[in-house]
Amino acid sequence: MELLPGIYEQVISQYLASKLSGPEREGRVLKDPLARFDPQNVLARHIAKILRGALLSADERHLPLAEQVRICNRLIGHLAAELHDETLERCAITPDAEILLALAERNPSALNIIAPARPETSIAQSSLFTGSPKEPGLVNEMRKEIQSADRIDLLVSFIKWSGIRLILDDLKEFVRHGGCLRVITTSYTGATDIKAVEVLAALPNTTVRISYDTERTRLHAKTYTFHRNNGFSTSYIGSSNLSSPAMTSGLEWNIKITEQDSYDIIRKIEETFETYWNDPEFVAYTPESREQLRHALSREKRGEFDLRPVFDIQPYYYQKEILERLKVEREVRKNYRNLIVAATGTGKTVVSAFDYKSLIRRPGEYPRLLFVAHREEILKQSLQVFRGVLNDQNFGDLLVGGNEPAQFDHLFTSIQSLNSRNLSDLTPPDYYDMIVVDEFHHAAAPSYQKLLTHYTPKVL
The missing domain is CATH 3.30.870.10 (Endonuclease Chain A)
Incomplete structure (x- = not known):
């Protein structure tokens, strides 16, 4: 065995001591008393390593297993005699040299013993x-x-x-x-x-x-x-x-x-x-x-996309007019399938957020919402609008791209993710109180039909 410079943690045997002696080692050997290193465990590992090496050597020399067992039993007997502990003698291995694998539960009515399931890897060796x-x-x-x-x-x-x-x-x-x-x-x-x-x-x-x-x-x-x-x-x-x-x-x-x-x-x-x-x-x-x-969970996931500061957002006058007309359609005419048509950039998403806010009966108890769009960027912007209107930066989750939602109750999803994740199989038809579909002219595409035929929200 060649001793190389470095750190060690090894019991010094007579063989190792001979390797450490000599003028070329002088001043280079650092040692500590065994007593400072959990001596019982250290000694046990030392003996175990020696015994394992000796038994492997014996096996290579084709020494029968029965003889190897007898050697182990003689070592156990020697320990019992040295320590004057008769109980150690009962640790001797039986002549049959067997391993206990299981002890089945007592079941007098069973005709055969059913062995408990056991892992393929050992439960005694790491x-x-x-x-x-x-x-x-x-x-x-x-x-x-x-x-x-x-x-x-x-x-x-x-x-x-x-x-x-x-x-x-x-x-x-x-x-x-x-x-x-x-x-x-x-x-x-x-x-x-x-x-x-x-x-x-x-x-x-x-x-x-x-x-x-x-x-x-x-x-x-x-x-x-x-x-x-x-x-x-x-x-x-x-x-x-x-x-x-x-x-x-x-x-x-x-x-x-x-x-x-x-x-x-x-x-x-x-x-x-x-x-x-x-x-x-x-x-x-x-x-x-x-x-x-x-x-x-929502708070932890906010780092996945840019957040905007929350302000006290108020609708413009023309947005208020749309919201009032929606209210009339529902309360007077009982029409809960509503279409908003307005020019690009006039805030249809803001209107849908305030419309959703009007459904809230008690603070913090949000009705279930599904917001569907065809692009990830639109979904991220829409989620920020809803968080701003509700003044709640923890509201809602994304299901699009690599984003995984923590819940389905307030979900902003692409139509592709909705279909690929089979959301309709996970939620019943009346699960959502409100469903908002952005750029509704896309709804003529077959990909939207599963959404529109499965769900029956209170408000669409």
Whole structure:
């Protein structure tokens, strides 16, 4: 073994001591007492490394496995004698040299033993997932981890519906049998889907806690911990959030650690999770929290496009006239399908925003709105107009281009995104109170027919 300059953390054996001696090493060797370095763990690792090397060497020399087991048992017997601990003798390996894989639940009525599901990767030895097609799929491994866990703690910076639906059936079965599920997430970057949070929070024996303070907290950790009461807990730590690409096709790296070979790390994960869980920063999600989460997600996503300052916008006189005529059409003539025709630049979008504002009965309780246009730039400008008229910079979400909405209740979307995302399949015909279609002459195109034939809003 060649000793190169650098940093080390290695027990000094007699062999290593001989390498460190000599005039050429004088003044270059830095050492510290073993007692300062968690000596029991250090000694155990040292012996384990020696034993592993010796057994591999024995195997290369074709020493039978039975003889290797006998060598291990003699070492255990020597430890028992040296420490005068008879209980150590019971740690000797049985002559059959077998591995316990499972202990099935007691079921007197079952004719056959049904083996519990188990991951392909070891639950006693750590492993690395790199997204390679040659290794087990991350989502399939996690599904099997769920099926054999007693408790589950998930710590992820954001949660997508596309990710939750991959493991939702397994989670439902897990909690149905009494398993406890705890989830910590945030509104950071506005990437979390409200639907995913709602579905999780609605499960029995499940609590979801959310941090809304993204300026201070900025939680970006991803840890999936599967607790087992038998001492075989596992935890996945890495780059994958709860989204479909991250869990399936993405080039994500995640390491799976086990309680058996990384006991201290598992304990630290548990302790840190408990610290977060009991921190007032992370608030339990309830159905009443929906609006708070929606606002927080919208606020985080505002950086995706330029914001304009909010002013107290008032309609021009001719815009007021249009609004008054709309009111008459609805209240007197009961016509709720209305067409506004005006020259370019005269503020038809402003009129639609004030028209929408007139539907609000109580402050902050916005009727459901769908605003449809054919270009992304028009949608961004229109959203700013509505935010200005409502004096609410958190109002509305975009569904266009790379923008993902946190909710569908107040949505500004292109007709292409509406059709490609099958919004009509996700929302019933009477879902929206008002639908606004910009540049309505485009509605003659076939792409608009799905919108106009599916939805029956109160106001179009």
